[in-house]
Amino acid sequence: MFSFILKRLATLIPTLIGITLVAFGLIRLIPGDPIEVMMGERRLDPEVHAAMVKSMGLDQPLATQYFRYLGNLLHGDLGQSLVSREPVAKEFAALFPATVELALTALLLAVALGLLLGMLAGLKRGSLFDQGVMGMATVGYSMPVFWWGLILIMFFSVNLGWTPVSGRISIEYDVARVSGFLLLDSWLSGEEGAFSSALAHLLLPAVVLGTSSLAVVARMTRSSMLEVLREDYVRTARAKGLSPVRVVVVHALRNALIPVLTVVGMQTGSLLAGAVLTETIFSWPGIGKWLIDSIARRDYPVVQAGILISALTFIAVNLCVDILYGVVNPRIRAQ
Amino acid sequence: MSTATEAMPDYPRPFKAFWQGFAANRGALAALLLFALIATAALLAPWLSPYDPIEQFRDHMLTAPAWAAGGSRQFLLGTDELGRDMLSRLLHGGRVSLGIGLASVLLSLLPGVMLGLLAAFHQQWLSPAIMRVMDILLALPGLLLAICVITILGPGLVNTVIAIAIGALPGYTRLTRAAALAEIGKDYVTASRIAGAGSLRLMFITVLPNCMAPLIVNASLSFSTAILETAGLGFLGLGVQAPLPEWGTMLSAARDYIERAPWVITLPGLTILASVLAINLMGDGLRDALDPKLKKIS
Numbered sequence: 227m228f229s230f231i232l233k234r235l236a237t238l239i240p241t242l243i244g245i246t247l248v249a250f251g252l253i254r255l256i257p258g259d260p261i262e263v264m265m266g267e268r269r270l271d272p273e274v275h276a277a278m279v280k281s282m283g284l285d286q287p288l289a290t291q292y293f294r295y296l297g298n299l300l301h302g303d304l305g306q307s308l309v310s311r312e313p314v315a316k317e318f319a320a321l322f323p324a325t326v327e328l329a330l331t332a333l334l335l336a337v338a339l340g341l342l343l344g345m346l347a348g349l350k351r352g353s354l355f356d357q358g359v360m361g362m363a364t365v366g367y368s369m370p371v372f373w374w375g376l377i378l379i380m381f382f383s384v385n386l387g388w389t390p391v392s393g394r395i396s397i398e399y400d401v402a403r404v405s406g407f408l409l410l411d412s413w414l415s416g417e418e419g420a421f422s423s424a425l426a427h428l429l430l431p432a433v434v435l436g437t438s439s440l441a442v443v444a445r446m447t448r449s450s451m452l453e454v455l456r457e458d459y460v461r462t463a464r465a466k467g468l469s470p471v472r473v474v475v476v477h478a479l480r481n482a483l484i485p486v487l488t489v490v491g492m493q494t495g496s497l498l499a500g501a502v503l504t505e506t507i508f509s510w511p512g513i514g515k516w517l518i519d520s521i522a523r524r525d526y527p528v529v530q531a532g533i534l535i536s537a538l539t540f541i542a543v544n545l546c547v548d549i550l551y552g553v554v555n556p557r558i559r560a561q
Numbered sequence: 562m563s564t565a566t567e568a569m570p571d572y573p574r575p576f577k578a579f580w581q582g583f584a585a586n587r588g589a590l591a592a593l594l595l596f597a598l599i600a601t602a603a604l605l606a607p608w609l610s611p612y613d614p615i616e617q618f619r620d621h622m623l624t625a626p627a628w629a630a631g632g633s634r635q636f637l638l639g640t641d642e643l644g645r646d647m648l649s650r651l652l653h654g655g656r657v658s659l660g661i662g663l664a665s666v667l668l669s670l671l672p673g674v675m676l677g678l679l680a681a682f683h684q685q686w687l688s689p690a691i692m693r694v695m696d697i698l699l700a701l702p703g704l705l706l707a708i709c710v711i712t713i714l715g716p717g718l719v720n721t722v723i724a725i726a727i728g729a730l731p732g733y734t735r736l737t738r739a740a741a742l743a744e745i746g747k748d749y750v751t752a753s754r755i756a757g758a759g760s761l762r763l764m765f766i767t768v769l770p771n772c773m774a775p776l777i778v779n780a781s782l783s784f785s786t787a788i789l790e791t792a793g794l795g796f797l798g799l800g801v802q803a804p805l806p807e808w809g810t811m812l813s814a815a816r817d818y819i820e821r822a823p824w825v826i827t828l829p830g831l832t833i834l835a836s837v838l839a840i841n842l843m844g845d846g847l848r849d850a851l852d853p854k855l856k857k858i859s
Contacts, residue, residue, distance in 0.1 A: 373830030495702030
């Protein structure tokens, strides 16, 4: 098992180097002088310009610049925001939990509901329920995330007034930051109404973000279930006289979960990408919105860091899924 | 000779077999009709639309659709916040959105197939190099990679196509390589090689036609993804720029009128959903017809 993990880690090295090269190249690939691009309309006197070139190390050879960038990265230095003058890493640490909270809730929703619906649809193959679930899954899979968000806001927030339109919690609550996950922090704070406010704010964005993953998980669970139900060991289990629930849950579902796991891993990518849109619609203060705002403000160090972090998160989650896969299915390890 | 012909079972012709497989899927058939409708409407937009899509009727801002209260026959689907006719914008928007989708599919399919074949045929040096680059591209999920490219190139119609195509490239390369690798070891390829076929002939004439099924299915899926991403980029203000009508860009401008004028939100979104749904259902049908092995996967 240990050597399996090591091998997986080794194959990541070229990808990691590539990703840092992409992030490093981002500022330098933008046409024009990077400093003028970053400073935008403002006129710079040549002295300031020269000082900035020097302070950013842009007068050094590219290779030197890259290794300096890499060295800084390894020290956790992601650069400095041009707008707020704060270290990017600090801003990131404040915003990342918001995105993780949103994505995890969305994923939880998608996996719980998707497994249930997919399993039932698979068991009742061809029934009205099956057709309904699969039809809805196809629609959910084809749904433009941002439009789905707008429609839900229109219905639940504007027309019915059930949920708030934007943000993470009502401004009247000042919850002490413990974990950065507001749901947890507001619960810990014990302040009345804070938790339900945080939950109400989280619900709609999580549903919006989780919809397409829910559809994918449901489809995958159904087909994987159908496959497993045909296997000999399921027939054996039935022939032994085990109860139908035990056959499905213990014998079939456990094996059907293996392909579903891969799909869940791949969903992190679409969750990260979807988070950019969802956070923009709901003004959710996470890294997706931060990234888009920074592009508009030409705050390139932040964009650079945002891209790098997203890629690293995606790689890390997929690594975990691969390792889990090895745990669940020993045959993979042998390959 | 004649006995051999008689012994041959009566296989349906390839296209007929494909059509039978496709038409067996009712949803796919209906989707084909819907898509044909949308594509025709987009193609004929200049003749079908009642107005110029960027003409602003300043006296008719946010007019409701004809069937709603306050609507008029003059603007069947109402007008947007600048008094532009929604129907005309949706029709012309179809040209932009479907056009970008089609262009980006071609722009990723052709190089992707090329790179995939090269990787399959040159396993020693080229393959690791190509595949590592693809791994790097895959490390950034779809829309984020497109955003990255747009940050470098700047927003706009052509850059949207390039950004989306780069995101779809690894999929084609990996698929082509995998399919080609499965074919390369087979006897007919060896026979062709022994008969003296050059590597270009082996790649494009011998092997490629046998790798087409998964590629066609992937093309239909990446077409619908491209439409969604185009709309997403447009919505974020990073895609096609105003006043050019594009479904996502239309939605982005309409966000502020969510309470007063729901139709400026619902109509472009429904159009996107209908197109993407039609393409995805068609993709399911294509997969059933072309690649029975894949059928059970989803």
